[in-house]
Amino acid sequence: MNEFVIKYKWKIVGTVLGAIAGYAYYYFIGCNSGTCPIQSNWHTSTLYGGLIGYVFVNSPKKEKPGEEQDKA
Template identity: 40%
Template sequence: MQAVALKVVAYLCQNQTQKKQRKLNMKKFIQTNFWQILGSLFGGIAGYFYWRDIGCSTGTCPITSKPLNSIIYFAVLGYLMIGTIAKARVKR
């Protein structure tokens, strides 16, 4: 019975340590990729407004016929553009 209790306590302690490590890893990821994340958010928002205001009325346009396609496309563009600018600024 004590062996099981010790295993449970060890598991819980290990689980807490893993949670802290994941939290630190996520914080580091966000800090290192802040501009890329921000660029993809702005790109996704811009993609939605592009679909809403300009979009394709016939439904034959592959990117602007659906809002999800437009959001994803512009989010990727924002990620790539801001990522390139951020990397160029770091190299200077």
């Protein structure tokens, strides 16, 4: 379990922070009428925020000119 957490720590952190941000968006901004599919329900807002956090952390990094990427 400890190896798993160490290996995927940034993915876990990004997902948790995104989920917190998604819930905060629902709580403070949300949609009261119920017609907004993501904002009207805290479940979907939190899951969507977690997904965005995961994608943001795993976005590809640009190489600087002259640097080679390790292919190990």
